[in-house]
Structure formats: C-alpha cells, structure tokens
Amino acid sequence: MKITVVGAGVWGTSTAYYLRKMGVQVELIDMWGPGNVRSGSGGASRIIRLVYGPDDVYIDLTARSFHLWNDLFQKNAKDYYQETGLLWLFSQEDDSYAADSKRRIEALGFELEELDITDTQLAYPQISLTGIRKVYFEDKAGILYASKCCELLLQRFQEIGGHYMTGHATVDEQSSDFSLLINGKKAVSDQYIFACGPWTRNLFPGLLKKYTYVSKQDVYHFVIPPERMRLFDTSHLPVWLDYNVESPLYYGMPMHLAKGFKIAYDDRSEIFNPDQDDRLPNLTHLTKARKFIDHRFPLLTQAPVAYTEVCQYDNSLDGHFIVDMHPQFKNVLVMTGSSGHGFKMGPALGETVSRHLLKGSPLPEQFRLNRFLNKSVVQSQFIQKEKKH
Ligand SMILES: Cc1cc2nc3c(=O)[nH]c(=O)nc-3n(C[C@H](O)[C@H](O)[C@H](O)COP(=O)(O)OP(=O)(O)OC[C@H]3O[C@@H](n4cnc5c(N)ncnc54)[C@H](O)[C@@H]3O)c2cc1C
Numbered sequence: 001m002k003i004t005v006v007g008a009g010v011w012g013t014s015t016a017y018y019l020r021k022m023g024v025q026v027e028l029i030d031m032w033g034p035g036n037v038r039s040g041s042g043g044a045s046r047i048i049r050l051v052y053g054p055d056d057v058y059i060d061l062t063a064r065s066f067h068l069w070n071d072l073f074q075k076n077a078k079d080y081y082q083e084t085g086l087l088w089l090f091s092q093e094d095d096s097y098a099a100d101s102k103r104r105i106e107a108l109g110f111e112l113e114e115l116d117i118t119d120t121q122l123a124y125p126q127i128s129l130t131g132i133r134k135v136y137f138e139d140k141a142g143i144l145y146a147s148k149c150c151e152l153l154l155q156r157f158q159e160i161g162g163h164y165m166t167g168h169a170t171v172d173e174q175s176s177d178f179s180l181l182i183n184g185k186k187a188v189s190d191q192y193i194f195a196c197g198p199w200t201r202n203l204f205p206g207l208l209k210k211y212t213y214v215s216k217q218d219v220y221h222f223v224i225p226p227e228r229m230r231l232f233d234t235s236h237l238p239v240w241l242d243y244n245v246e247s248p249l250y251y252g253m254p255m256h257l258a259k260g261f262k263i264a265y266d267d268r269s270e271i272f273n274p275d276q277d278d279r280l281p282n283l284t285h286l287t288k289a290r291k292f293i294d295h296r297f298p299l300l301t302q303a304p305v306a307y308t309e310v311c312q313y314d315n316s317l318d319g320h321f322i323v324d325m326h327p328q329f330k331n332v333l334v335m336t337g338s339s340g341h342g343f344k345m346g347p348a349l350g351e352t353v354s355r356h357l358l359k360g361s362p363l364p365e366q367f368r369l370n371r372f373l374n375k376s377v378v379q380s381q382f383i384q385k386e387k388k389h
Contacts, residue, residue, distance in 0.1 A: 001025065003357070004180065004189040006169045008034040009041035010146070010343050011335050012195030013153040014350025020162040022358050027189065028157065029182055031168040035150030038274060040197045042147050043219065043309055044257055046343035047239050049086045049141040050110055054100040057364050058341075061348040063108045066140065068347035069149075072156055080149050082256055085238040086141035087124070090134040092244055098136040110140045126231040127240070128298055141239060143256055146343055153346075169196075173206050178329040191357060192332045198274045198314040200336035207326060211372050212337055215313045216272035218281040220289055221260035222303040231299065232261050242296060250292050260306035261297075263289050266340065272312045279310035313340035323353060323367040333357065 001024050005016040008030035016028040035042045048066070052058040073080050088098050098112065105112045115135040121127075129135070154164060167182040180187045194200050201208040224232045231237065237254035248267040255261060265285065286305070294301050316322050316337030326332040333353065342349070355361040365371075 001191070002027070002189045003191040003193065004029065004187060005193045005195065006030075006180070007195035007197060007200070007335075008150070008154065008164065009039045009195060009197050010035075010150055010153065010346030011041075011197075011338065011349060012193065013150060013157060014346040015193055015195060015335070015353045016162055016164075016350075017153055017157040017160075018347075018351045018354035019357070020157055020160050022354055024354075024358065026157075026162050027187075028154075028162060028164045029167045029169060029187075030164075031166065033166060034154045034164075035147035038279075040311060040314055040338060041150050041343060041346075043311055044146065044259060045143045045253060045262065046146040047086065047141065047241075047251070047253070048081075048144050048344035049138055049239070050105050050108075051086070051088060051098050051101045051112065051136070051138055053097045055366075056104050057366050058345065059101055059104045059108070061345040061352070063110065064348035064351070065345050068351065069144070072149075072152060072347065080145050080152060081142060082145075082234050083140070083142040084234050084254060086138045087120070087127075087238045087240040088134075088136040088138065089127075089129070089132045089240060089242045090136075090244070091131045091242065092246075093133050094245075095134040095136070097243060098134075098138075105138075111138070113137050113139075124237065126228070126237060126297060126299055128296055130295070137238070143234075143239060143253055144343065145257065149343075149346075169194075169203070171203050173204050173328075178332055190331065192329075193335065193353065194332065195335040197336065197338065198272075198312050200314070200334055204326065204334060207328075207369070208322070208334070208336060211317050211322065211369070213268075213315050213317075214272050214274060215268040215315055216270040216277065216282070217264065217268075217311050217313055217340070218285050219262060219264045219309040219311065220281070220286060220305055221262050221307040222293065222300055223306045224255055224261050224300065224303065228299055229255065242292075248288065250289070250296070261300060261303070263293065265289065265292075268313055268315055268340070274312050281308045281310060313338075314342075315339045317372065320371070321349070321367045322369060323349065323363055324369045327369070 020026045198214040241251040248265040252263040319339045322337035
C-alpha cells in the first residue's frame with residue numbers, strides 16, 4: 001500500500017511518520033519544506049498545555065502527544081522543548097475553562113492547581129495581577145521549539161525509510177475521478193492525505209471554503225533590559241495566558257531561543273491571504289500589545305521590539321479541527337482547521353489518522369465535517385458563541 005501525504009507541517013509530517021512506522025510506503029510532499037516560514041508550524045515556539053475546558057478530546061490528544069514527543073526527542077529533549085509550566089490568569093469570575101479540565105487532567109496523571117492570588121503575586125513580582133480574579137498553575141506545560149520539531153519529525157520519518165520531496169500539489173475537485181498533480185505531473189497512490197494548513201481550502205474549495213477562514217496573527221518579542229533578564233527567564237517565569245472574554249486574549253512566554261519576551265494575541269478578526277498578503281506586523285495591534293504590557297508587565301514598559309513573526313490561523317468556523325474523509329473521493333482524507341491550537345497535538349493526531357486508515361479505528365466525532373450540516377456556530381478554542389447566519 002502506498003500513501004501520499006501532501007503538506008509537511010506538523011500534522012502532515014507526523015501522519016507520514018506514524019504511517020511509515022506502521023509499515024506503509026509513504027511519500028511526503030511540501031511546496032516549501034517542513035516548518036517553513038509561511039506555514040503555521042514554522043514559528044519559533046508553540047505552547048503545549050493540557051487545559052481545554054470541557055473538551056476531553058484535546059486533553060487526551062495532548063496527553064498522548066507528551067508521550068510521543070518524548071519518544072521523538074530521544075535523548076535530546078532540551079533541543080526541542082522547555083518545560084516551564086503555565087500560569088492561567090482569569091480576569092473574570094468564570095474560571096470554567098480551567099476548572100472543567102481538572103478532573104480529566106488529574107485522571108490522566110497530570111496536575112492542575114488553583115493558586116492563591118496573594119501567593120502568586122509574591123512568587124511572580126514581574127507580573128501585575130491587577131484585576132485577576134482566579135489563578136491556576138499547570139505544571140506539565142511548556143514551549144515546543146516548533147520549526148525545529150518539524151525538522152526532527154522529517155528526520156525521524158526519513159530514518160525509517162519515508163520518502164520526502166519538494167513539490168507543489170494541485171487537484172481538480174470538480175472532476176469525478178480524483179487525481180493529484182505534483183508540479184503538473186500525475187502522482188498515483190492508493191490513498192491521499194492533504195494536511196496543507198490554510199491552503200487546504202484552496203485545494204478543496206467546494207468542500208471547505210464555507211467552513212474555514214484564515215486570520216492574520218502577529219507575534220512580538222520584546223527586549224528585556226539586562227538587569228531584569230533573570231525575572232523573565234524560563235527558570236523564573238512560566239508560560240502565561242491572560243484569559244478573558246472581553247478583549248483580545250494575550251498569552252506569552254519567558255525568554256527562549258535568545259529572542260526576547262514573547263507576546264501574542266488571540267483575536268481572529270483580520271482576514272489573511274497566505275499567498276498574497278505581506279507578512280508585516282500591524283501597528284494597531286502592536287500599540288494594543290504595548291498597552292497590555294504596561295498593564296500586566298510594567299517592568300517591561302517601553303521595551304523595544306526585538307523580533308516579530310507574522311503567521312496565520314487556519315480556522316474552522318467552530319474552532320474544532322477538521323479531520324475527515326472527503327465525501328466525494330473515498331481515498332482522500334483532509335486535515336485542516338487547526339484553528340490556532342494544533343501544533344502540540346501533531347504527533348497524537350498523526351497516530352490517530354494512521355490507525356484510522358490502517359486499522360479502521362474511528363476518527364473523533366468532533367472533527368467530522370458533518371457537524372457543520374446541522375448548526376452554524378462561530379467559536380474559538382477559548383470562547384464559544386452560537387451565531388445564526
Ligand atoms: C501565531 C501562532 C501561534 C500559535 N500558537 C500555538 C500554540 O501555542 N500551541 C499550539 O498547539 N498551536 C499553536 N498554533 C497553531 C499551530 O501552529 C498550527 O495549528 C499548526 O502548526 C498547523 O499545522 P499544519 O500542519 O496543519 O499546517 P501548516 O504548518 O501550515 O503546514 C501546511 C504545509 O502544507 C504545505 N502546502 C500547502 N499547500 C501546498 C500545496 N499545494 N502543495 C504542497 N505543499 C503545500 C505548506 O508549505 C506547509 O508546509 C499557533 C499558530 C500561530 C499562527
């Protein structure tokens with residue numbers, strides 16, 4: 001059996017790796033390469049954490065991924081992952097996003113602890129907890145060095161005989177017979193997987209355009225003054241997330257990979273074309289991020305920007321992943337809609353898809369396309385609003 005996987009982001013490369021591990025002949029293709037700068041997986045760093053409100057499916061996939069990432073790192077985990085813990089800051093009384101995960105997290109053998117606010121303030125003088133009503137600490141969480149992890153996945157795939165090539169894929173969704181062209185030449189396989197991030201919707205517009213959209217996401221790394229470096233390093237500051245439903249949700253990381261203090265936001269309102277739009281940061285968002293820093297990290301007020309990244313979220317309408325067979329082509333599976341939270345789960349998702357294709361185990365219902373047929377909702381992983389069209 002031969003399977004072609006198109007897209008070598010974390011989802012495609014992980015899937016190619018686990019398929020190959022299960023003995024399949026696998027060809028992996030990407031137009032720019034694993035973890036390239038335009039891909040969602042191409043950032044320097046991504047958070048791995050277990051808290052996911054009541055969505056057990058993501059808690060389970062993340063728990064499994066911790067294990068699989070460790071296997072992939074072998075003895076070199078420090079080159080790919082930094083464990084810092086994650087501080088959840090709630091500026092609202094409703095802490096259900098953390099509280100609803102607690103039972104599942106603990107059942108899987110991990111920890112999530114509610115902290116006293118005064119104690120937290122004493123422990124982290126570099127954060128101002130003004131307005132914070134609840135605090136939780138997740139100890140098994142941290143920073144995955146994303147593009148390095150993608151290179152590692154490709155290396156592991158090739159070590160076990162997987163075949164990778166650079167090439168641009170096109171398909172004709174209108175045709176009744178499925179055919180894949182790579183750089184204009186027909187490529188034949190028994191099974192095809194498309195994990196092309198925000199480009200998947202361009203390959204299958206009829207199936208996906210109405211259920212997905214792409215948003216621009218800026219990431220800023222600020223300079224930490226030399227005398228404050230210690231307070232903002234990974235030994236003294238965990239990854240943090242300022243959870244609220246009123247304004248953009250900010251999150252960030254201590255100094256890592258010598259890039260500075262990282263901040264990003266979870267607003268998905270700026271639509272982005274990954275092929276045509278410039279990857280330049282938006283100054284209005286930068287001004288807002290600075291205001292947030294003044295408020296929450298006053299020791300960094302007026303810190304200059306050291307480095308920026310512009311990326312995109314490949315959003316589904318409801319914030320849940322899309323992993324399903326194409327209803328028209330029985331040997332085509334699509335993986336898209338990672339909605340700004342798919343990196344951490346790449347390995348477990350790749351394993352799940354491989355088991356589905358080779359052993360018939362079911363795909364998670366939450367990820368099936370037929371969920372969109374009955375209701376129309378606009379959500380994100382954090383905020384869930386029902387919207388009538
Ligand atoms: C700013 C930002 C912060 C994020 N933070 C987190 C986080 O903290 N934790 C987390 O878990 N997730 C996070 N995410 C989300 C995560 O990065 C993505 O969900 C994940 O990387 C998506 O991986 P993917 O493999 O689906 O897609 P991608 O990484 O986009 O890969 C798609 C690949 O397909 C290739 N391709 C596309 N079209 C074609 C074609 N026609 N032919 C050949 N190849 C093609 C591309 O070159 C690309 O390499 C974040 C995303 C962003 C943008």
